Amino acid sequence: MAKQARERRIIHVDMDAFYASVEQRDDPSLRGKPVIVGGKPNSRGVVSTASYEARKAGVHSAMPLAEAWRRCPQGIFLPVNGRKYREVSGQIRQIFLTYTPLVEPLSLDEAFLDVTASGAIFGPAASIGHIIKERIQDELGLTASVGVAGNKFLAKLASDLRKPDGFVVVPAEGVQDFLDPLPVERIWGVGQKTADRLHRLNVKTVRDLRRLELAHLKHLFGVLGGQLYELARGRDERPVESERETKSIGRETTFGADVGERDFLESVLLELACDVGRSLRKEKLKGRTITLKVRYADFHTLVRSRTLAEGTNLDDVIYSEACRLFQAIALKQPLRLIGVSVHQLANQEEGQLSLFADEREDQEHLARVIDKVREKYGAQSIVRARLLGPTDKKREATAPAVPGGPSQGRGLSGTEVNGRVQPAVRKGPGERGNGIPPGPE
Ligand SMILES: [Mg+2]
Numbered sequence: 001m002a003k004q005a006r007e008r009r010i011i012h013v014d015m016d017a018f019y020a021s022v023e024q025r026d027d028p029s030l031r032g033k034p035v036i037v038g039g040k041p042n043s044r045g046v047v048s049t050a051s052y053e054a055r056k057a058g059v060h061s062a063m064p065l066a067e068a069w070r071r072c073p074q075g076i077f078l079p080v081n082g083r084k085y086r087e088v089s090g091q092i093r094q095i096f097l098t099y100t101p102l103v104e105p106l107s108l109d110e111a112f113l114d115v116t117a118s119g120a121i122f123g124p125a126a127s128i129g130h131i132i133k134e135r136i137q138d139e140l141g142l143t144a145s146v147g148v149a150g151n152k153f154l155a156k157l158a159s160d161l162r163k164p165d166g167f168v169v170v171p172a173e174g175v176q177d178f179l180d181p182l183p184v185e186r187i188w189g190v191g192q193k194t195a196d197r198l199h200r201l202n203v204k205t206v207r208d209l210r211r212l213e214l215a216h217l218k219h220l221f222g223v224l225g226g227q228l229y230e231l232a233r234g235r236d237e238r239p240v241e242s243e244r245e246t247k248s249i250g251r252e253t254t255f256g257a258d259v260g261e262r263d264f265l266e267s268v269l270l271e272l273a274c275d276v277g278r279s280l281r282k283e284k285l286k287g288r289t290i291t292l293k294v295r296y297a298d299f300h301t302l303v304r305s306r307t308l309a310e311g312t313n314l315d316d317v318i319y320s321e322a323c324r325l326f327q328a329i330a331l332k333q334p335l336r337l338i339g340v341s342v343h344q345l346a347n348q349e350e351g352q353l354s355l356f357a358d359e360r361e362d363q364e365h366l367a368r369v370i371d372k373v374r375e376k377y378g379a380q381s382i383v384r385a386r387l388l389g390p391t392d393k394k395r396e397a398t399a400p401a402v403p404g405g406p407s408q409g410r411g412l413s414g415t416e417v418n419g420r421v422q423p424a425v426r427k428g429p430g431e432r433g434n435g436i437p438p439g440p441e
Pocket of ligand 1: 015016017018109110
């Protein structure tokens with residue numbers, strides 16, 4: 001076990017105060033100032049990223065914005081510009097991919113790289129790590145902290161040790177010297193509760209932790225105990241998992257209150273289908289299998305699929321197939337969730353032969369034009385009649401009678417990429433534009 005851990009070379013790159021740094025880079029007037037990315041100070045959200053200047057005032061990520069405002073009234077509060085950060089994240093990723101295909105992003109601003117096999121071309125892991133750090137600085141004007149070690153656990157600890165602008169290499173023979181003085185809280189899986197229990201046993205550092213025998217640790221903490229035993233010795237066998245190919249693209253909505261009206265649900269389906277179609281076209285993908293997922297009020301979940309003769313990325317096709325599947329399902333209870341996804345994906349250039357190629361090309365062309373208009377003027381610039389018609393009345397009719405009561409169509413939804421649904425707070429289909437749910441008049 002220890003042998004393999006010694007052989008692998010893993011780099012962890014973590015951007016410093018990423019969102020805030022991007023904003024400061026792009027607007028020199030923000031440099032040296034306490035920048036707080038997350039939204040308006042009087043809004044209900046939390047801080048996404050605080051610049052180091054704001055951190056000095058006690059602001060940190062995940063803190064309610066109102067609290068950040070109290071601690072740092074001179075702070076410059078900015079909205080989250082997700083599109084920009086994703087774009088920069090993509091540029092950073094391109095730098096990583098120069099050195100290895102084994103890149104595992106943890107978020108927009110950090111990733112693991114396995115450079116074990118890259119040594120023959122690019123030299124030792126430490127110099128690859130150094131070059132990456134320099135390139136991020138030179139080409140993108142941003143600082144990153146970099147850790148280089150024999151596994152993910154150690155590399156992540158290393159990148160965090162001298163933040164910001166840190167660069168720490170843990171040599172194979174120096175693992176224990178590196179780990180021993182660290183507080184146990186630095187070990188993965190040690191939260192406040194576990195830390196408290198360890199402290200009561202007079203275990204404060206990793207060195208202290210190593211005194212506890214495996215059986216004792218397992219007795220105290222179960223599975224986590226075994227993990228602590230290994231990590232305290234710097235052992236971590238988890239591989240760097242590069243993103244697998246996109247297997248499906250999907251979208252789902254969880255309602256704030258369960259919904260039983262077919263009309264309304266079909267209009268939600270249309271919106272979800274349009275979202276999925278847009279994502280597919282953006283990724284230049286087409287899929288052959290359309291899947292509908294519904295979850296009843298009692299959490300019972302049904303999944304139904306249809307496979308087409310050829311792949312599609314057209315909203316109308318996705319919608320009509322999803323609708324057919326939906327119509328075959330009995331609404332024995334109202335739904336708490338509905339979702340559409342498309343599987344069996346391939347590049348859109350593949351499989352162009354079709355009897356109706358011309359007609360389809362026209363439709364695809366139109367879909368791309370609509371996407372562009374929406375990109376430029378906002379998602380609501382072109383709204384289908386189906387989404388405006390009688391269902392709007394339905395929404396009013398089903399809107400909460402009591403202010404603050406449950407409202408339909410509000411809720412969480414998620415985007416599914418790589419077969420995983422990534423939940424994201426999103427306006428439900430009942431809300432349009434201003435974010436105010438339809439209320440009684
Ligand atoms: Mg970071």
